[in-house]
Amino acid sequence: MSTEYEAVIGLEIHVQLSTRTKMFCGCELSFGDDPNVHTCPVCLALPGVLPVTNAQAIEYALQIGAALDCELSPVSTFDRKNYFYPDNPKAYQITQAARPFAENGRLGEVRIHHAHLEEDAAKTIHTGGGGRIKGSDASEVDFNRGGTPLVEIVTEPDLRSGAQVREWGQLLRATIKQLGVSDVNMEEGSLRCDANISIRPAGSDTLGTKTELKNMNSFRFIERGIEAEIARQKEVVSSGGEVEQETLHFDPATGELHSLRSKEEAHDYRYLPEPDLVPVVPTEAMLEAARNSLPELPAARAARYEQLGVSEQAALLLSFETEWAGFFEGVLEADDTIEPRVAANWVTGEFAAELRKLDDQPLAESRVAPESLATLIGLVASKKISHGAGKTVLEEMVSSGADPAAVVAEKGLEQISDSGELEKIVIQAIEDNPKPAEQIRGGNEKAIGALVGAVMKATQGRADGGEVNRLLRQHLGL
Amino acid sequence: MIEREQVLHVARLSRLRLSEEEIDTLTGELSSVLDHVDKLAEVDLEGVEPTSHVVPLENVLRSDEPRPSLDREVALSQAPDPHDGAFRVPSPQAEA
Numbered sequence: 027m028s029t030e031y032e033a034v035i036g037l038e039i040h041v042q043l044s045t046r047t048k049m050f051c052g053c054e055l056s057f058g059d060d061p062n063v064h065t066c067p068v069c070l071a072l073p074g075v076l077p078v079t080n081a082q083a084i085e086y087a088l089q090i091g092a093a094l095d096c097e098l099s100p101v102s103t104f105d106r107k108n109y110f111y112p113d114n115p116k117a118y119q120i121t122q123a124a125r126p127f128a129e130n131g132r133l134g135e136v137r138i139h140h141a142h143l144e145e146d147a148a149k150t151i152h153t154g155g156g157g158r159i160k161g162s163d164a165s166e167v168d169f170n171r172g173g174t175p176l177v178e179i180v181t182e183p184d185l186r187s188g189a190q191v192r193e194w195g196q197l198l199r200a201t202i203k204q205l206g207v208s209d210v211n212m213e214e215g216s217l218r219c220d221a222n223i224s225i226r227p228a229g230s231d232t233l234g235t236k237t238e239l240k241n242m243n244s245f246r247f248i249e250r251g252i253e254a255e256i257a258r259q260k261e262v263v264s265s266g267g268e269v270e271q272e273t274l275h276f277d278p279a280t281g282e283l284h285s286l287r288s289k290e291e292a293h294d295y296r297y298l299p300e301p302d303l304v305p306v307v308p309t310e311a312m313l314e315a316a317r318n319s320l321p322e323l324p325a326a327r328a329a330r331y332e333q334l335g336v337s338e339q340a341a342l343l344l345s346f347e348t349e350w351a352g353f354f355e356g357v358l359e360a361d362d363t364i365e366p367r368v369a370a371n372w373v374t375g376e377f378a379a380e381l382r383k384l385d386d387q388p389l390a391e392s393r394v395a396p397e398s399l400a401t402l403i404g405l406v407a408s409k410k411i412s413h414g415a416g417k418t419v420l421e422e423m424v425s426s427g428a429d430p431a432a433v434v435a436e437k438g439l440e441q442i443s444d445s446g447e448l449e450k451i452v453i454q455a456i457e458d459n460p461k462p463a464e465q466i467r468g469g470n471e472k473a474i475g476a477l478v479g480a481v482m483k484a485t486q487g488r489a490d491g492g493e494v495n496r497l498l499r500q501h502l503g504l
Numbered sequence: 505m506i507e508r509e510q511v512l513h514v515a516r517l518s519r520l521r522l523s524e525e526e527i528d529t530l531t532g533e534l535s536s537v538l539d540h541v542d543k544l545a546e547v548d549l550e551g552v553e554p555t556s557h558v559v560p561l562e563n564v565l566r567s568d569e570p571r572p573s574l575d576r577e578v579a580l581s582q583a584p585d586p587h588d589g590a591f592r593v594p595s596p597q598a599e600a
Binding site: 045046047051052053054060061062063064065066067070078079080081082083084101103108109110111112117124125151152153163164165166167168169294296299301303304305306307309 | 513517518519554556557558559561562563564565566567568569570571572573574576579580587588589590591592593594595596
């Protein structure tokens with residue numbers, strides 16, 4: 027009998043803070059500038075310099091800690107993490123090891139072990155050997171990024187699958203984006219995610235040997251990389267082997283995993299307290315400011331929408347993007363008789379689909395205001411137009427910015443409300459389609475679809491489906 | 505007492521190449537440093553807060569205002585092998 031295995035996954039997420047200057051010096055942060063135009067004696071580690079902590083970075087960090095429901099440490103200190111590599115001119119990185127600024131938090135179903143502040147390394151480009159480190163003959167170092175403030179968030183090993191990591195990662199990203207403390211742009215590297223992965227027999231509570239999957243630039247790739255690594259570990263263990271502790275890179279193009287560093291180079295960081303920096307002791311005012319700055323975060327907002335009767339899926343879609351949530355709330359504000367569930371379905375369903383058809387038009391550029399969509403939803407809800415006609419109107423609104431009532435008038439889409447008129451069309455449809463009419467009378471009720479279709483065609487979609495059904499059944503003697 | 509192997513390990517982490525003579529000298533010197541630390545470790549520190557800094561200061565912070573950076577020419581002037589505005593260094597892989 028083969029053993030069932032479960033995966034155990036913990037994440038380390040680096041968030042680049044959107045301060046104006048670096049963590050310990052006044053050099054400006056930038057992305058995409060010429061190399062080495064934002065350096066100074068501090069971030070180049072020239073002899074005799076002293077780092078000074080950026081107050082804004084502390085403020086942003088405390089906000090992240092508060093948003094992740096962490097205990098904010100009364101005293102946090104900096105340490106030196108020693109390693110020798112050209113991306114780090116001091117030969118140590120300033121980080122927080124012994125006393126991080128935040129501990130014991132939670133976001134959704136995942137516990138946060140701690141969050142700490144540190145400085146980013148410089149960017150190295152390996153020349154020769156096609157840009158990969160293997161086979162390269164030299165490296166070019168750009169210190170613009172060196173010293174950028176980072177918050178590293180370390181989770182407990184509470185995740186179990188690649189899909190769960192993707193979903194949770196998106197929640198984390200949306201949460202931090204909403205705080206406004208980072209761009210959280212994975213392609214530009216302002217949000218980076220490493221995953222520690224191990225497997226164990228299902229139900230066991232011991233941890234297997236873990237591997238580390240490094241630095242993937244989208245949550246889709248992370249999901250695929252993790253699934254590939256779980257499959258690899260199961261294969262190794264099932265065939266009697268042992269998982270070796272190593273760092274891996276996932277190539278999304280080929281779906282392959284490559285080992286980055288050999289075991290012999292396992293880290294030996296020799297941490298020691300950073301004597302150049304004094305402790306950070308958040309004052310009551312700093313803590314208060316961090317807690318008060320929290321906007322309504324995605325998880326809380328999704329819960330509130332569900333309370334209003336919005337489906338879980340629509341609530342999540344709306345909550346993760348501030349603009350979409352704002353649009354949805356704008357619809358409700360414009361017409362408070364609209365049911366939130368109905369408004370959410372229009373916004374995340376038909377409306378979002380129309381934007382996608384328009385080359386994925388961003389919401390911010392849409393010609394449709396929440397008020398117009400509210401008008402349209404009102405026309406459908408009050409049965410002035412059918413749902414099908416509503417979609418036709420929406421298409422026109424999205425492409426031309428037209429007013430919904432004007433489109434209805436111009437295209438003559440107003441629903442046939444005179445049941446006498448509709449009844450005539452129904453009788454005509456039964457006469458024109460003797461075959462399905464006969465089948466229905468013979469007991470095959472499914473054939474009614476053909477007659478509904480005929481009526482809709484004759485009315486150009488202006489009839490209410492429920493009413494058409496009722497009249498058809500009446501005239502067929504059902 | 506520190507072993508020769510440990511000295512070689514630390515030297516490797518720091519990318520230092522030591523001569524046989526230096527290894528012998530350093531093994532002795534590092535041993536006496538560690539003996540001294542062992543002596544300090546004998547002090548009973550139950551209930552004493554770790555000292556992170558000898559001066560009783562906290563929250564020395566700087567406002568997030570940009571200050572001028574160095575001209576790139578100046579920044580690179582000490583570099584042995586500048587190239588295309590970058591610090592060019594031997595490949596870390598080749599060196600390892």
